[in-house]
Structures are given as C-alpha cells and as structure tokens.
Amino acid sequence: MNAGLPLRDPAARGRATALIVALVVLWPLLVVAEFKPAALFDAQNLRVTGNFLAAFLPPEAGREFLGFLARATLETLAIATAGITLALLLAVPLALLTTRVLAVAEIGPGPGQGRAAILHHGLRVLLTVLRGIPELVWALLFVRVFGLGPAAGVLALGLTYGGMLAKVYAEILESGDTKPARAILEAGGGRLQAFLYGLLPGNAQELTSYTVYRWECAVRASVVMGFVGAGGLGQLMDQAMKMLNGGEASTILLAFLALVLAADAFSGLLRRQLAAAGLRHRHAGVGPAGGGVIAALAAVVLASFLFLDLGFAALLTRESAQLIGEFLGAFLTPDLTPVWLGKVAYGMLETLAISAIGTLLAVAAGFACALPASGRLGRYAGQSSRFVLNALRSVPELVWATLTALSVGLGPFAGVLALALHTTGVLGRLFAETLENAPPAPHDALRDAGARPLAVFLYGTLPEIAPQCAAYALYRWEMSIRMAAILGFVGAGGLGQLLYFELSLFHHAQAGTVIAAMLLLSLLADAASARLRRGMAAG
Numbered sequence: 001m002n003a004g005l006p007l008r009d010p011a012a013r014g015r016a017t018a019l020i021v022a023l024v025v026l027w028p029l030l031v032v033a034e035f036k037p038a039a040l041f042d043a044q045n046l047r048v049t050g051n052f053l054a055a056f057l058p059p060e061a062g063r064e065f066l067g068f069l070a071r072a073t074l075e076t077l078a079i080a081t082a083g084i085t086l087a088l089l090l091a092v093p094l095a096l097l098t099t100r101v102l103a104v105a106e107i108g109p110g111p112g113q114g115r116a117a118i119l120h121h122g123l124r125v126l127l128t129v130l131r132g133i134p135e136l137v138w139a140l141l142f143v144r145v146f147g148l149g150p151a152a153g154v155l156a157l158g159l160t161y162g163g164m165l166a167k168v169y170a171e172i173l174e175s176g177d178t179k180p181a182r183a184i185l186e187a188g189g190g191r192l193q194a195f196l197y198g199l200l201p202g203n204a205q206e207l208t209s210y211t212v213y214r215w216e217c218a219v220r221a222s223v224v225m226g227f228v229g230a231g232g233l234g235q236l237m238d239q240a241m242k243m244l245n246g247g248e249a250s251t252i253l254l255a256f257l258a259l260v261l262a263a264d265a266f267s268g269l270l271r272r273q274l275a276a277a278g279l280r281h282r283h284a285g286v287g288p289a290g291g292g293v294i295a296a297l298a299a300v301v302l303a304s305f306l307f308l309d310l311g312f313a314a315l316l317t318r319e320s321a322q323l324i325g326e327f328l329g330a331f332l333t334p335d336l337t338p339v340w341l342g343k344v345a346y347g348m349l350e351t352l353a354i355s356a357i358g359t360l361l362a363v364a365a366g367f368a369c370a371l372p373a374s375g376r377l378g379r380y381a382g383q384s385s386r387f388v389l390n391a392l393r394s395v396p397e398l399v400w401a402t403l404t405a406l407s408v409g410l411g412p413f414a415g416v417l418a419l420a421l422h423t424t425g426v427l428g429r430l431f432a433e434t435l436e437n438a439p440p441a442p443h444d445a446l447r448d449a450g451a452r453p454l455a456v457f458l459y460g461t462l463p464e465i466a467p468q469c470a471a472y473a474l475y476r477w478e479m480s481i482r483m484a485a486i487l488g489f490v491g492a493g494g495l496g497q498l499l500y501f502e503l504s505l506f507h508h509a510q511a512g513t514v515i516a517a518m519l520l521l522s523l524l525a526d527a528a529s530a531r532l533r534r535g536m537a538a539g
Contacts, residue, residue, distance in 0.1 A: 055246025083157025090162030130163025358419030393425025
C-alpha cells in the first residue's frame with residue numbers, strides 16, 4: 001500500500017450517483033407518504049405525545065383490570081389456536097387437491113382430465129384470494145355480519161391462514177421425493193393413499209414445523225384483529241387508547257410483549273423438539289410417534305373452542321346463510337365509476353409509498369442496530385441492541401400506528417413510522433444474524449493489510465452479506481405492503497382508511513372495489529418481489 005497517496009474510496013462516485021438516482025425516484029413516494037420528519041418535533045405534537053406517555057406511568061395494576069387482562073390474554077391464545085385449527089381443516093384438503101404430484105391433470109391423458117385441470121387451477125386461484133386478503137379485512141367483514149366478538153377473529157384466521165397453509169403445504173409436498181406417490185397413483189391408488197404412504201412419511205417433520213410457526217404468527221394476528229372488534233387483547237387495547245387511558249394501555253402493551261415473546265420462545269422450543277424427535281425416529285427406522293402429543297393438542301384445541309363459546313351452530317341456520325349470502329353478494333358488484341377508481345388508485349399509490357418508505361427507513365435503522373447486536377461493539381452494546389430489536393418487533397404494526405398517529409397526527413406519515421419501527425426490529429435481528437455468519441477471510445485479510453476499519457467493513461464484510469440482506473429487505477417489503485394496506489384502520493392512510501370509511505357508511509360496492517385493489521396490490525407485490533429475488537440470485 002502506497003503511504004504517499006491519499007486513501008480514497010474508488011466506489012465513492014458510483015455510490016453517490018446511485019444515491020442521487022434513488023432520491024429522484026423516491027421523491028414522488030416521499031411526497032405521497034407526506035414524509036415530514038419535522039412533525040416529530042412540532043411543539044404541539046410533542047406536548048400531546050408527552051402528556052400521553054406520561055399517563056403510561058404507573059401502569060394499571062388494579063385487581064379488576066388485571067382480571068380483564070388475564071381473560072383477554074387467554075382469549076387471544078384461544079382465538080389463535082381455534083383459528084389455526086379451522087385453517088388446518090381447510091388447508092389439508094385444499095393442499096391435497098392443488099399439489100401437482102397428486103393432481104389427476106398432471107398424470108397423463110385420460111377421462112376427466114379436462115375437468116380435473118379446471119378444478120386444480122380454480123382451487124389455486126381460490127388459495128390466492130384467501131391469502132391475498134389480509135386477515136384484518138376478513139375480521140372486519142365478519143364483525144359486520146356476526147357482531148363483535150372472537151368468532152370474527154377465528155373465522156378470519158381460518159380463511160387467511162387456510163390459504164397460506166395450503167399453498168406452503170403443496171410446495172413442501174412437491175419439493176420432496178415424489179416418486180413413491182406417483183407410483184401409487186399410476187398403479188391405480190387414490191389421492192389419499194398416495195399422500196399418506198407416498199408423500200407424508202418424508203415431509204411430516206417439515207409440515208409440522210411450519211404449522212407451529214404459523215400458530216406463532218396467528219398469536220400476533222389475533223392481537224391485531226381485536227382493533228376491529230374481534231376480541232382479545234387488541235380489543236382491550238383499542239378501548240384503552242380511545243379513552244386515552246395510558247395506565248391501562250401500558251399494562252396491555254407489557255402483556256403484548258410478554259405474550260409475543262413467550263409465543264416466539266415456545267414455538268422455537270417446540271420446533272427444535274420436533275426436529276430432534278424426527279431425527280431419533282428416522283435413526284430408529286420407525287414412523288413419527290406422538291400419540292400423547294396429539295392427545296394433548298386435541299385437548300388444547302377443545303378447551304379453546306369451549307372457552308370462546310363461538311356459537312357456530314347458530315351460523316348454520318337458513319337465516320344466517322341468507323344473511324351471509326346477501327352481505328357477500330353486495331361486494332360482488334364493485335363500484336367502477338371513474339371518480340371512485342381514481343380514489344382507489346391513489347389509495348394504492350399511498351399504500352405503496354407507505355410500505356416503500358417505511359421499509360427503507362427500517363433497512364437503515366435495522367443495519368445500524370445490527371452492527372452492535374452482532375457483537376462487533378462489545379457485549380453490553382450487543383445485549384442492549386438485541387433487547388431494543390426484540391421490543392420493536394414484538395409490538396404489532398397496528399399498535400405502533402395508534403401511537404405514532406398521536407405523535408404526528410392522522411395520515412400516511414404515521415403509517416410510515418409504524419412500519420419503520422416494527423420492521424426495524426425484524427430486519428435488525430436478521431441482519432445481525434447475517435453479520436455473525438459472514439465469512440471472516442476477506443475481513444481478516446484487509447485488516448492484516450493495514451486497511452482502515454471502515455474500508456475493512458465496506459470491502460471485506462459488506463460484499464459478502466449484501467445479497468442476503470437485500471433478499472431479507474425485499475421479503476419484508478412484500479410483507480409491509482400487506483400491512484400498509486390495513487394501517488388505515490387506525491387512521492394511517494392508504495387503502496385501509498378508504499375501506500374502513502366505506503364499511504362504516506355501509507357502502508359495500510365501494511368497499512368491494514377497495515378489497516379487489518388490496519388483492520391486486522398483494523399479487524403484484526408477490527410477483528415483483530419474487531422476480532427481484534430471482535434476478536439477484538442469478539446475478
């Protein structure tokens with residue numbers, strides 16, 4: 001290295017150019033998202049926020065309130081458990097009917113192949129609709145039909161998660177060894193036989209692990225759905241926030257954190273035990289055991305339904321079926337007038353802007369937190385950063401939106417901040433793990449050559465982790481679009497705000513247009529994210 005020459009970053013000009021281009025492209029999105037950081041420091045907003053946060057202390061600890069809180073916590077867990085059970089009842093047959101290796105249309109020519117192909121592809125479209133509409137939207141619709149209470153949350157989880165589980169189950173079954181199943185089908189066996197004896201033995205562990213992970217996600221979702229009246233902790237939190245009762249809100253928020261962290265820990269422990277049990281059974285040459293586990297799970301599921309007392313039998317009457325049909329039929333004739341379509345299009349753009357700006361802020365903040373969280377700045381800094389990241393991601397986006405709306409007012413900027421706060425916790429953790437797993441050789445070589453710490457990081461570590469970090473960011477952006485579409489339920493702009501207003505006014509045709517726009521935006525996000533990830537992998 002020539003000590004007489006100034007050390008300059010050869011890529012500095014390229015980075016500066018890329019930054020300028022990014023700002024030019026992002027500027028319209030910043031305008032649409034009403035990105036005004038100065039609002040955080042406005043005197044009136046600071047006073048309102050300060051007064052509200054001051055009311056958080058001390059947390060409410062009255063015996064009567066804690067009794068309500070305990071029941072709401074149990075209700076949240078029961079909603080998640082009952083919802084995932086309904087999702088399984090929906091997902092298993094749908095997965096069997098949409099898995100390509102089990103599809104009659106994929107085996108070869110024969111009688112009924114045309115009808116089988118239509119059924120196969122039609123069911124795949126149904127799965128797209130079920131998982132494309134956020135569970136909070138389903139919950140809001142069911143609340144309008146069945147009234148307030150946990151039944152709406154259970155049904156919403158059953159539909160959305162049923163679509164998600166069926167899609168992933170089909171992908172898992174298709175990615176394994178399909179030869180035994182195909183041999184059973186070609187020998188004249190049925191679809192169920194091919195699944196039980198050809199596909200299930202080799203994929204049971206992965207299917208179970210993903211189902212447990214989805215239950216963990218259902219716990220978070222059941223908290224959020226309470227904001228539209230679907231019971232549980234979310235409904236209790238919504239009431240406390242509307243009454244500006246900071247003491248109760250802080251206690252509920254602590255319960256949020258404890259419940260989500262406990263669900264994370266329990267889910268991770270259960271998945272590790274399942275993996276270890278599966279490994280032991282494979283080595284022993286026998287199928288997976290678990291009669292006692294299945295009995296225990298069945299008891300928990302039964303207890304959840306009994307605790308909630310959903311009254312689904314009343315929903316099966318002719319009058320209820322007619323009411324549901326009339327309600328859903330009102331959404332099948334969406335308002336397609338130019339004026340309304342223009343409003344919906346702007347709502348889509350606003351939702352896209354909220355998700356994009358919120359995710360970009362989270363990438364920057366998450367990376368800043370990931371450096372100490374990965375242990376590069378000492379043990380104390382690492383532990384503190386990990387605690388902050390866990391706290392940020394444990395609070396659902398809708399709760400953050402409720403708080404940020406108090407700080408900066410109603411509108412899309414509150415949604416941007418809410419997404420940024422929650423996603424910082426998620427991406428910060430993922431980035432930290434990526435940094436910990438980065439290959440040390442390039443870093444050590446540059447350090448031994450006498451390069452400065454910044455240059456060592458930029459040229460020794462960053463190139464190794466950039467593709468994985470970019471993939472994580474794209475995945476989270478895809479998730480943020482779905483969440484940005486519903487943050488408007490608490491006044492944070494986008495399509496959610498349009499939908500909430502129209503449903504409140506019983507304008508079902510207009511609401512149907514907004515739901516269709518949410519579905520379209522979700523599908524476009526899926527396609528764009530998948531294409532970008534494939535492009536990065538190919539590069």
